[in-house]
Amino acid sequence: MDALPVVVIAGRPNVGKSTIFNRLVGRRQALVADTPGVTRDRKEGQATVRGRAIRIIDTAGLEEAAPDTLYGRMRASSESAVADADLVLFCIDARSGLTPADEHFANWLRRQGRPVLLVANKAEGRQGAAAAMEAFSLGLGTPLAISAEHGEGVADLMSEIADRLPPTDLPPVQKATRRTRREQAEGEEEDVRPPGPLRLAIVGRPNAGKSTLLNRLLGEERMITGPEPGLTRDSIAVMLHDDQGPIQLVDTAGLRRKARIDETLEKMSVSASIEALKMAEVVILVLDATLGVHEQDLQIARLIEREGRCCVLALNKWDAVEDRAATRQAIKDRIETSLAQMRGIPVVAFSAMTGAGINKLLPTVRRAYDIWNRRVATGALNRWFEMMIERHPPPLVDGRRLKLRYVTQAKARPPTFIVFGTRTDQLPEDYQRYLVNGLRETFDLPGTPIRLLLRASSNPYAKS
Template identity: 70%
Template sequence: MVDKNKAGQLPVVAVVGRPNVGKSTLFNRLIGRRRAIVSDEPGVTRDRKEGEALLRGHRVRLIDTAGLEEAAPETLFGRMRASSEQGIAQADLVLFCVDARSGIAPADAHFANWLRRQNRPVLLVANKAEGRAGVQGAYDAYSLGLGTPLAVSAEHGEGMADLMSVIAEHLPKHDTVEEEEAVKPLRMAIIGRPNAGKSTLLNALLGEERMITGPEAGLTRDAVSAWLEDENGPIEVVDTAGMRKRARVKAGLESVSVSASIEAMKMAEVVVLVLDADRGIDEQDLQIARLIEREGRACVLALNKWDMVTDRQATRRAISDRIEISLAQMRGIPVVTFSALTGEGVRRLLPTVRRASEVWNARVGTSDLNRWFEDALEKHQPPLVDGRRLKLRYITQVKSRPPTFVVFGTRAEQVPDSYKRYLVNGLRETFHLPGTPIRLQLRGSRNPFVQQDGK
């Protein structure tokens, strides 16, 4: 399993600089949409975030990095800097961002000297250059010795057209990529409580320390995507911030992080719900699973830290029983056990995700469906409502992703929930649709002999 760039050999442009100089705002402006969380609080970006941008007719892969700071390697800021350095090592072009409003800091000069030794083309971007103070700060950036500063205001969009033109001029000569019929990637989101091991899992899948990890809970603050490929094609994986109980979520940055996690889940085809197997499954995990079902996503339950579990059989049975009782609408949900830290069992995850995607995309033939429907009605007739038997005539599948069926019949909309569950369970068992949400709609037919609107 190796990292796979979405667009093949696209040129890579990395945005770097010290904290709170506006790197994420610049990143969002260049790709044309909000992909990175922006906040006045310094150090919000902790992991490298990627996105594709079209700059003057040239497609590039942009990397937003954590702020460059001097720190010991074992500290959080040291790990963030190491991640940024990896992004720079991949780059064909580096945008070194400084804050023109606050002026050139000693850290800017330090990292400018460091960048010169990295043997990478560098463009100096003086951000927040709006107004008289910003213009003066942009001139001060000449002192860094990295050439002419490009004065921009990423927040207000000033100077962005010129910046895009200069970036295009500095791209490598092989930047014209032939448009090919791209294979659509499978979109997969990794969701769960804080400190369940989501980022460690993504690192294990990629085979590199892409995400910042550590004992501190809540390290991931934004939804961060990465690309990998298995034998069946490309997969876009999104790692998300941990989702705590709503009552514990603080306003501001954490609330935005949770919103980004939910948005990533809505965009995914398969959601991997990561649990700390040593702690078991609790109500918050079930709430997240119910949210996945409500959004109609396929789900794989990932029991991480399996190497820490002493009685594996009892743990597996307890989790399975809780799911069977509390998540009846996703009966048969696939479960994978592994240790993201050691890598044991991680290779079983992607094949399981692929199978879950196939079920989510499944379509059942109309003839097979109606043969089953007739048999189901014969085995267990629809109930009486107001002393009259409901007449259900036929069923059809109207869509997949998730599998959605419509039952037609006289007063079909009056079918009670218990009978709907009977039909859904029969569909799941007969047509092998484990673990995926199944939508069942009922549409009654109007009796033409009944007067409408009092006529």
């Protein structure tokens, strides 16, 4: 995605930049609300214009503010995106007309030396198109009147983008992808396609240091950070590479208890975070080590387990912990007591602010991913199964002993096993836990969710 031409959407707050972004990428990827300043971090997506893939970046609203303030940090992030752009879509609100802020940032854009396409959004109907002509005075060329909310003029916008980007040949990767799709249509195997990146989500409560962690892993100030809780509102995906290949890293908004979520915008942010968690393969649950394990942290961990994702527990702000041995033991005890279904979950302690210990995180993520993908040979599995039954036979139910015949692994991601026998629907939960713990210990499956499914053998003498 880094080699694609970059189109950056810029403008003052509440002119409809995120709505334009969603129209261009073809789905509701960015949060949209009738509130200024919804977008804070740069949001990236991919669009196709005239058969050519391009990279679209939605930015925070441009505002005059001191550098050390939140809005100052948001503006610095937007300016950084503009500096790398092949084309800037400078958006204004045709409905409200030009403002001094529009004129100020138009002058600033001219000094950046980047190609600019002036977009007058919210120009519904004839009156809106006539009002858009006022933007001629900005000196950025002919304004393109559109209404992103209603879809008016979006096709013209995509055509203008294609005209203004430098010409280039179709990248070889795209040609290969097209050949693969034709081959698949003719019945070729699905696995001829190259594997995608590992999908990794960073989740946790507000102000645990998730965005600081992402910036530390990337080695740049990609996300806006600060002492204010809840800075991240949308789920932001970026690409990262380690020694073993690409990683799609997603930073998410902080997850609070439902009872404390009031505003519509925060509900949207939480929904985006949960959706990112569901789409991930590995989830990093970030905890503030100075506060220990909170009940909300445990609720998030249980959600990760229910979704069948593998989890790495990240103890951030480790440099601020005074008694590290006692803190680590207290966290370990709480996890073993409250998260028995994730026994052996890997724990990494570090400081995202200083970078101390951060080098252990991605190798731990890779190991957790390998365990999540692990398969056990059927022969070894059934030898283990016989040993477990001999050591601790199934209990009597209604005066009759349950007969468990054999076990097989149905799939990985997460490891899922099926036990076959008679009247398995009556197998007590404590015996199921006995089998799951035995699987975890014998076949080295620490921390990953394990699914145990029960299948009863059919009785040929039963009346239909």
